[in-house]
Amino acid sequence: MEEYRAYVIGPDGHIINRVDIRCSDENEARRLAKIAVDGHPVELWQTDRFIERFEPAH
Known part of the structure; x- marks a missing residue:
């Protein structure tokens, strides 16, 4: 299993x-972060490696 972190970013x-x-892989981590x-x-x-930023729908 791989370890990832999803950081929720506030308005500031x-x-x-x-x-x-x-989870098992990066694709699954992306799905869960969304x-x-x-x-x-x-x-x-993933540790100090930035993967992607997901924006909320407006």
């Missing part, structure tokens, strides 16, 4: 929450 650009994700988007952007990281 600071992290307001962190979701730890353990679920965490609930009105706030979410950044997906």
Whole structure:
């Protein structure tokens, strides 16, 4: 299992929450990070490697 972190970003650009994700691969981590988007952007990281930023629908 791989470990990832999804960081929820607040309106001021600071992290307001962190979701730890353990899954089999990066594609699954991306899918799960997208679920965490609930009105706030979410950044997906694996240790110090940035993967993608997901924006909420407006």
